[in-house]
Amino acid sequence: MLSEKFYVIDAHCHVYPAKIATAAVSATDAFYGVVSALDGSTDALRKEMQVSGVDHALVQSVATTPHQVGSINRFIAQTVRDNPCFTGLGTLHPDSADQAADVEEILALGLKGVKLHPDIQGFAVDDARCMKIYELCQEAGLVILMHTGDSRYDNSNPNRLLPVLKAFPRLTVIGGHLGGYSVWDEASRAYGGLPNFYVDTSSSIFFLGVDRAKEIILRYGFDHVLFGTDYPMYRAQSELAHLLEMGFTEAEYEKIFSKNARRLFKL
Numbered sequence: 093m094l095s096e097k098f099y100v101i102d103a104h105c106h107v108y109p110a111k112i113a114t115a116a117v118s119a120t121d122a123f124y125g126v127v128s129a130l131d132g133s134t135d136a137l138r139k140e141m142q143v144s145g146v147d148h149a150l151v152q153s154v155a156t157t158p159h160q161v162g163s164i165n166r167f168i169a170q171t172v173r174d175n176p177c178f179t180g181l182g183t184l185h186p187d188s189a190d191q192a193a194d195v196e197e198i199l200a201l202g203l204k205g206v207k208l209h210p211d212i213q214g215f216a217v218d219d220a221r222c223m224k225i226y227e228l229c230q231e232a233g234l235v236i237l238m239h240t241g242d243s244r245y246d247n248s249n250p251n252r253l254l255p256v257l258k259a260f261p262r263l264t265v266i267g268g269h270l271g272g273y274s275v276w277d278e279a280s281r282a283y284g285g286l287p288n289f290y291v292d293t294s295s296s297i298f299f300l301g302v303d304r305a306k307e308i309i310l311r312y313g314f315d316h317v318l319f320g321t322d323y324p325m326y327r328a329q330s331e332l333a334h335l336l337e338m339g340f341t342e343a344e345y346e347k348i349f350s351k352n353a354r355r356l357f358k359l
């Protein structure tokens with residue numbers, strides 16, 4: 093396996109408590125019209141990492157209501173304590189009554205960033221309700237992994253996110269799915285050259301094909317791209333194989349597979 097040559101960090105994995113994993117994965121599948129390859133449990137993720145040569149994973153789960161925020165953050169923290177091969181990202185919700193307390197708990201739990209999903213959590217990225225989240229994350233040095241893009245909605249496309257990146261210049265944001273699921277071309281042109289904006293490769297290559305995905309990765313540059321699978325949606329082995337087909341140099345692959353994630357999350 094060629095990927096065994098590299099230390100590989102999967103920067104985009106969703107995990108769920110065992111008792112709700114099936115329902116959560118089916119709901120996401122219905123939303124995107126796909127069938128996830130795996131079941132969303134932490135056990136299946138660990139096995140997937142073993143068979144595909146992935147060494148470390150960034151795990152997260154998204155609160156769809158404000159009252160879930162604390163319990164999900166504690167679940168992710170416990171999952172990370174039980175699995176040294178994981179690093180955890182917390183969740184926040186724009187309707188929470190006390191964002192500052194939520195961020196403090198995330199920091200106290202040792203979580204390294206925050207995952208936000210505008211479409212599933214019901215907000216537009218430039219919504220006034222979200223400004224406190226960005227301000228707190230910027231001050232705390234928490235990286236935001238933001239779901240970005242969907243041609244069906246107008247929540248997280250570049251017209252929404254660009255003004256936020258400009259208003260919070262010290263905030264580090266990773267735009268999931270090569271910066272804009274289903275709006276890849278528009279996104280990769282809009283965000284080029286922003287120093288604190290990164291993308292992950294998840295849920296994109298299957299739709300774009302290897303050549304177009306490569307073109308988009310090149311637009312962002314090797315210092316701004318992180319490997320991700322969107323576990324449980326896609327198999328790591330095939331995502332890695334597609335990336336390895338792109339013919340980058342060893343040093344360029346090292347950046348995508350681990351160096352950029354290590355730098356951003358201080359791993």
Ligand SMILES: [Zn+2]
Pocket residue numbers: 104106239268322
């Ligand atoms: Zn995601």
